[in-house]
Amino acid sequence: MTSTIPRAKQWQQRAQSGDRVALARLLTLAERGGDEFAEVHPSIHAGNGRAHRIGFTGPPGAGKSTLVEAYALELRKRAQRVAVICVDPTSPFTGGALLGDRVRMNRLTLDPGCFVRSMASRGWFGGLARTSEDVADVFDAVGYDRVLIETVGVGQSEIDVARAADTTVVVLVPGTGDAVQAMKAGLMEVADLFVVNKADRPGVERVVAELEEVLQLRADGAHKPAIVQTVAMNGEGIDELSRCIDEHREHCAASGQLATRRAARAAEKVRRLLEQALRDRLFAGKGMERRIEEALQSSEPRSPYAVVRELLQELGLVSKETRKP
């Protein structure tokens, strides 16, 4: 193409009119990050805010992917357009990743109202990739009504999703002591809704009771999270889940919480981008690395704190006043 319109802009326009190849390219750009995406983000952002972003987190094997598929199918009955982002871990050793969530989402593949995108965490911890939110922004901007986000699910503190989502669903299963684990991992505080999946298995009442007990301790007076029992494999309880998710969204919109959350999310995003930009600038080229080595080379070993103070002074970020004894 000889056009002078940047390719990202072209992809955006094409994606908006339903071109899935262009959408996929734009998602790759969002996932990669960098200046090219930054350039186009304002116009993506201008089209944001309509989609309901729903996060699904919980231990491995809890049935998150199966549940996401079942819920997406439920939304499709209501003619909602559904995007899915599923995150799996990147190997810290090879940089490669095996993204397997699609295996449980095959029924969405050929539906023109669905778009499923797998993401590798690419060295980011907290359950999402660094740019999962940007990918959600793209889906929102091109007209998806719901963006479902499945976290890595390795059972760590995957609380990033609460920042990326309007509604956070924590998925647990009977018989694994999940409620206690979830509490340790800080998931109790971020849950807007609990799903006890695999309700076809024994021990459901026990998990529900455990959850009820823990929730008693939550004194924040906020919307009390509902607890929904599901059998994701056969769709049982999915209508109830769907109702509770909508209820949460309505509650948040009516109480002003949605706006508060989104404002906090934006501020957090600015902080992170700023942090990253400063870090990138600080370590651009080899200058800083060399300077660190140099500062550490002295006849006696030097305290890293002293070196940092010296470097900050050189950068003009702290004053050179000498401390009084």
Added chain:
Amino acid sequence: MDPLDPQDKIRVLVAKPGLDGHDRGAKVVAAGLRDAGMEVIYTGLHQTAEMIVEAAIQEDADVVGLSILSGAHMTLLPKVKRLLDEKGAGHILITGGGIIPDDDLVELEKLGIGHLFGPGTALERIAAYIRDEVGKRRAARVE
């Protein structure tokens, strides 16, 4: 632009088409390519040509890797190629593995299908082929 900038991960969609219920081979290849530093999207068993193509597009895959046992290669592979071309995703490399007669290999190559590896091929060889081919295709791509 460096077509193989490590920030731009090579993305490979691995699928097992056909009716048979074994995907051991596909899983081994998927894990091997992950260990070679690629992002491998595994879609599982019983994939139709339409599903493979649609998933590859959604995932912005560079490569579609198919594990073929059923002897359906002469219909399936050309169909995947044709659908990708039709949907504006002709840049995606189609490769895979299985027992495929030499004559068929020549025929498939003429249709624009990439190399198909015989059983037991070392994963390093497959990974090297993919890296090389994706590098060329990315460099040649105009958008």
